[in-house]
Amino acid sequence: MTTTSRPLQSCLLTGVALALAAASSLGAAVPSATAAATQAPSRQSSAADPARLVIKVSKAEGCGVNAWDQRYAVVVDSPVLASRGIYQVHGSDPQHQTDAKAADKLAGKLEKQGCVVYAEPDADLHLADTQFHSWQFHSWDGNSPKASGSGNWKTQGATEQLGLAEAQTRSEGAGITVAVLDTGIDAAHPALTGRLRPGYDYVSDDADPADVATGVDSDADGHADSAVGHGTFTAGLVTLVAPKARVLPYRVLDSDGNGNVFTIAQAILDAADAGADIINLSFGTDSATQSDLITDALKMVYKRGVVVVVAAGNSGTDTPSYPASLSTVISVGALDEAGTGLATFSGRGRWVSVAAPGTAIIGPVPGN
Numbered sequence: 179m180t181t182t183s184r185p186l187q188s189c190l191l192t193g194v195a196l197a198l199a200a201a202s203s204l205g206a207a208v209p210s211a212t213a214a215a216t217q218a219p220s221r222q223s224s225a226a227d228p229a230r231l232v233i234k235v236s237k238a239e240g241c242g243v244n245a246w247d248q249r250y251a252v253v254v255d256s257p258v259l260a261s262r263g264i265y266q267v268h269g270s271d272p273q274h275q276t277d278a279k280a281a282d283k284l285a286g287k288l289e290k291q292g293c294v295v296y297a298e299p300d301a302d303l304h305l306a307d308t309q310f311h312s313w314q315f316h317s318w319d320g321n322s323p324k325a326s327g328s329g330n331w332k333t334q335g336a337t338e339q340l341g342l343a344e345a346q347t348r349s350e351g352a353g354i355t356v357a358v359l360d361t362g363i364d365a366a367h368p369a370l371t372g373r374l375r376p377g378y379d380y381v382s383d384d385a386d387p388a389d390v391a392t393g394v395d396s397d398a399d400g401h402a403d404s405a406v407g408h409g410t411f412t413a414g415l416v417t418l419v420a421p422k423a424r425v426l427p428y429r430v431l432d433s434d435g436n437g438n439v440f441t442i443a444q445a446i447l448d449a450a451d452a453g454a455d456i457i458n459l460s461f462g463t464d465s466a467t468q469s470d471l472i473t474d475a476l477k478m479v480y481k482r483g484v485v486v487v488v489a490a491g492n493s494g495t496d497t498p499s500y501p502a503s504l505s506t507v508i509s510v511g512a513l514d515e516a517g518t519g520l521a522t523f524s525g526r527g528r529w530v531s532v533a534a535p536g537t538a539i540i541g542p543v544p545g546n
Contacts, residue, residue, distance in 0.1 A: 229281040230255065232440045232471045233288060234295040235263045241293035252288070259444060262478075264471065266300060266440045296470040303442055303472075304397070305361070305405050305435030305461045331369070331542075332418065336535035339517040342419065351420025356456045357449035358416065359442065360409030362389035362429035364544035369414045370425065377427035378448070380441045387429035389544050396434040405435030407543035412460055414542035426454055431461060443475040446486075450479040459488045459507075462499045472501055480506040496527035503529040512536020 231252070235241050243254060243265065256266040269284045281299060288297035337343070355375060365374055365388070377387040389410045391403040413425045428445045431437040442461075449457050457479065476486055486507040491499030502509035502525065511533040512524040520526055521537050 229278055230266060230268050230300040230440075231281060231285050231288075231297055232300050232443075232469075233265050233267055233285075233297040234471070234474065235265065236293050236295055237263055238293065252284075256440070259440075259447070262447070263295070264443070264474075296474075298439070298470055300438050300440045301463075301467065301469060303437050303439065303461045303463055303469075305408060305431055331414075331540045334540045335515070335517075336539055337418070339513070339535050340419075346421075349420075351423030354420060354423040354456065355426050355452075355454045356416045356420070356423050356458060357426040357428060357445075357452070357454035358409060358413045358458045359428045359430045359445050359449070360389075360412055360458075360460055361405050361407070361431045361433060361435065362387040362409045363413050363425070363427035364389050364407075364410045364542070365427075367410060367414070367542050367544065369417055369542040370410070373417050373421075373423070373425055374413075375424050375426045375452075377429070378445075379429040380445050381429050381432050381437070387427045389429070390433065392433045394432050394434045396432055396436045401434075403433040405431060406433045408435065408460065410544050411541040412458060415539070416458070418541075426452060435461070437461065439469045439471050443469075443471045446472075446475040446479060450482050450484050454484060457484060457486045459486065459501065462488065462491055462502055464493075464497065464499065468500045473504060476501060476504060476506045490525035490530045492523045493525055494523045495525070497525075498527065498529045499525050508532065510534055 233252070235243065243257070243260070251270045252267040253270050254265050254267050259265070269281060271280075271284075278299065285297040285299060288294045362379065363370065363374065363377065365371070376385065378385055379387040387409075389407060391406045393402050395402040395404075397404075409427065409429065409431075413427060416423060416425055426449060428449060430442050430445045446457060479486065488502040488504075488507045488509050489499075490502045490509045490511040492512075493499065499509075501507060508531045509525075509529060511526055511530040512521040513519065513533050513535050514521045515537040517535060520533060524533070524536060
C-alpha cells in the first residue's frame with residue numbers, strides 16, 4: 179500500500195538528503211549492508227513508567243553501582259547502559275513505585291548526591307503526528323505505487339521541489355546506513371525489500387521490528403494503533419531519496435506512537451555502534467520537557483560523526499520542540515504543498531535548521 183499524508187515527518191525527504199551529503203563528507207567507515215545490527219540486551223520493560231527513573235553515575239572511585247544503589251534506596255531495573263554509567267532504576271520505597279510525584283522528588287534528591295551526574299523520570303516521548311487513522315490508503319501497482327489524485331510515488335511533486343533527479347546524479351546513498359527509530363517496518367513491502375539491515379524491536383525486546391497493530395491506545399485518545407505504518411512510511415521516504423542507502427529499522431515506539439526515554443537513548447547509542455551514518459527521529463515533546471539522558475546520548479553520537487535528523491514538530495508555533503531544538507541535530511520543518519512557505523502546522527523559528535516538502539506526500543505503509 180501507499181498513502182498520501184500531511185505529516186511533518188514527510189519533510190524528512192530533504193532532511194535525509196542533506197544528512198546523506200553531510201555523512202558522505204565525513205568520510206565515516208560504513209559496514210557491509212549485510213552486517214548484523216548490534217542487538218539490544220534484554221531489559222525488564224520498554225514501557226514508560228512514571229515511577230521509574232533513569233540515572234547516570236560518576237565513574238569516580240567509590241561511585242560504582244554497589245556503592246550507591248543501597249545507599250540511596252533504589253533498585254536497578256536495567257543495567258544495559260552500565261558501561262556508560264547509566265541505569266534504569268526505581269525507588270525501593272513502595273511509595274516511589276506507585277507515585278510519580280514521589281519518584282520525581284527522589285530523582286531530585288539523587289541529583290544532590292556526589293556520585294550522581296543526573297537523575298530524571300523515565301518519561302514519554304511521542305510521535306509528532308500519530309493521526310494515521312485519518313489518512314487515506316492506496317494500492318501498490320506492481321513497481322509503481324499509485325495514490326489516487328496524487329500521482330506516482332517516485333514522481334510526486336515533492337521530488338521536483340527537492341530537485342531529486344539532479345541530486346541523485348551525484349549520489350544515491352550507496353554505502354550509507356540510515357537508522358530509522360520509529361514504529362517498526364514492513365520488511366516485505368516492495369519499496370523496502372533488499373534495502374534493509376537487520377533491525378531490532380525495543381518495545382517487544384526481540385529481533386523482529388514489525389510495524390503492526392497491537393490494539394494499544396497508550397495515549398488514551400480513543401484511537402488505538404494510531405501510529406501503525408509510520409515507521410514503514412518514513413523508511414520509504416529514505417529509499418525514495420537514497421535508493422542505494424540501507425535502512426536500519428529500530429522499533430522504539432508502540433503502535434500508538436509512544437516510547438520512553440531509556441529505551442530510545444539505548445537505541446540511539448546502539449544505532450551508532452551498528453555503524454549508522456544517519457539517525458532519523460520523528461518524535462519529541464515540548465521544550466519544557468527535556469531529558470538529560472537523550473541529550474547525553476545525542477552528544478555522544480554527534481561526537482562520533484553521526485548525523486541526527488529530527489522532526490521539528492506539528493505545533494504550528496515558534497515554541498521549540500525537543501530534541502529538535504538541540505544544536506547537535508538537524509531539525510526539519512514542513513513546507514506547504516506549493517513549496518512557497520511553511521505549512522500551517524509546522525514548527526517554526528530560528529531553532530529549525532531546514533524546511534522541506536511536508537504536505538500531500540506519498541509513501542509506503544504496511545501491506546502490498
